[in-house]
Amino acid sequence: MNILLLGYGKMGRTIESIAKSRGHNIVGKINEDNTADLVKYTGGNADVAIEFSQPDAAYENIRYCIENGIPVVSGTTGWLEKKPEIEALCQEKDGTFFYASNFSIGVNLFFKLNEQLAGLMKDFNEYNVDIEEIHHTEKKDAPSGTAITLAEDIIKSIDYKKKWINKPFGKKEDLIINSLREGRVPGTHTVKYSSAVDDIEIKHTAHSREGFAKGAVLVAEWITDKKGVLTMDNFLK
DSSP, X not given: OEEEEEOOSHHHHHHHHHHHHTTOEEEEEEOXXXXXXXXXXXXXXXXXXXXXXXXXXXXXXXXXXXXTTOOEEEOXXXXXXXXXXXXXXHHHTTOEEEEOSOOOHHHHHHHHHHHHHHHHHTTOTTSEEEEEEEEOTTOOSSSOHHHHHHHHHXXXXXXXXXXXXXXXXXXXXXXXXEEEEOTTOOOEEEEEEXXXXXEEEEEEEOOXXXXXXXXXXXXXXXXXXXXXXXXXXXXXX
């Protein structure tokens, strides 16, 4: 499979290593220094694009690929206000667009556990729930896409939480996401329910980027014969 990498930072390099180990070919590496080179990868040169760039570049990268018939696997966060436009374009062009806030299989199992726990906790409003996420200092967006997914899934079940906020304090109806940036932490997410008598916590700790990168490559292998707007729910079925 011929893979175009959109974004060639630490994640891009890890994806490259895993893709090559699985027998794939990297046909191009696009970053902020060579964005004009993207025009080279139309007309069948790339079977799929894996997009882990920066929030200010993601929309244009993805739009270009969809308009030119290149399936896209995207994991960039911080640009999601424009995601509905990309999804509409994908449908219009009969293209392929796969987005996940996190490609780690472990994190996606954690998402399912979070949904189940929120369903169990929905009638026990003596518990307050909040989220803490810790990432490396180079991560530019906050909160993380993973934390937002966790928060949105909690809000679907717990009606006394109306919205999430990225602040250390808020009102009772606010679901607080506390974002910390420390050293080289790949990603740690904790969901905590607290009451006067006890606490309940679930936590996912990533030890490296490899889990995220391998998941992205597995998805890229999976989507090459598929169309439409796809998510990890489709992939894990």
